[in-house]
Amino acid sequence: MVEAIAFYVFGGLSVLTALLVIFQRDPVRSAIYLVACFIQVAALFVLLRSPFLAAVQVFVYVGAVVVLFLFVIMVLELKKERFSEYIHRGQRPWALFIIPALIGEVGYLAVKGKSKASLGPYSEEFLVKQGSTESLGKVLFTKYIFPFEVVSLLLLVALMGAIILTMKRGKE
Amino acid sequence: MITLYHYLVLSCILFAIGVAGVLLRRNILIVLMSLELVFNSVNISLAAFSHFLQSMAGKVFVVFTITVAAAEVAVGLAILVVIFRQKKTVYVEDLSEMRH
Structure with a gap:
């Protein structure tokens, strides 16, 4: 409740x-x-x-x-933008069409859909006993260690990209 | 009793609001903020699936999504700063060179 x-x-x-x-x-x-x-x-x-x-x-x-x-x-x-110009006029009909369609479709699937997946081992009692953060860390650093490394590399590349993009150039 | 479907409907509503922001607003800053809303709605549904199916994969993927969202916002804002330096505008319809 x-x-x-x-x-x-x-x-x-x-x-x-x-x-x-x-x-x-x-x-x-x-x-x-x-x-x-x-x-x-x-x-x-x-x-x-x-x-x-x-x-x-x-x-x-x-x-x-x-x-x-x-x-x-x-x-x-x-x-500050003036009131009349903060909405993109050309895309409004598209938005008015897409958004109800999206809500309708996903809402239909969410309400009507049936989940057939079997329950995993991480029940509420297990998480209380083991600690949810601890179990997350164990899974993250064993089963998902490769995606974890890839994502850390992605973050590094994005960091360098942001710095290089915003650097002032044209001095030479 | 709150079930998985409640969280999925909430996630759907937030996703639609994010898409509305991306489509309707002209200011690129607000478009990027709306993209963050979309990321957040997906995170909610991943965490809800993970909780109600008693699996850990969804929560791990939320961590990955948050990392990717942070990287995306850093690069997006860098591009926005460069565009503003060159063209002095932040409105999407002023940036149509790639189209013709």
Whole structure:
């Protein structure tokens, strides 16, 4: 019962803040609402018994991604958009067609679909006994060690790419 | 009682909001923020599958998705800074050189 109330509160707030992100004219306000949305999603991760993911969500998204957005907004010195020009007119019919289709399709599949997958070994009692973060770490560093290394390399390449792209050149 | 389907419907709604932001907004910054919303909705559904099917794979993939999202945002914002330096605009329809 408590879980249901918490789910509806966090889920509703995340939808509300997500709507506010895309309907704000000022990018700084969008970024602030994005922080609120990410924190609601972190709370949903706690409801899904994965506190490690909630911590990573707050650290990476709120601590790194949104701060990066705010830095770029600060560097670019954007003016506030006028009300009539913040929506892309040419793409509005497409959006009006695609979004209900998407909601209808995924909603139909989510409600009507039946999951045939068998349950794995990580039941709630097992996670309480072993610790959910500990089990996640064990799986991450044994079974998924290769994707883990690939992803770390990807992050390094992206870091170098960002630095090289923004370097001022043309001196020579 | 909250089931898997509740989380999937929530994830679907957040995904649609993200797609709406990508399609409707002209400011590339907001488009990138909407992409982050899309990533988040997928993360919710992965974590929900992982919890309700009692598997660990979904949670591991959430960690990977968050890493890829961070890399994507770093490169995207770098490209945006370079574009703004050259063209002094952040609106998507001003950036149509690749089209013709």
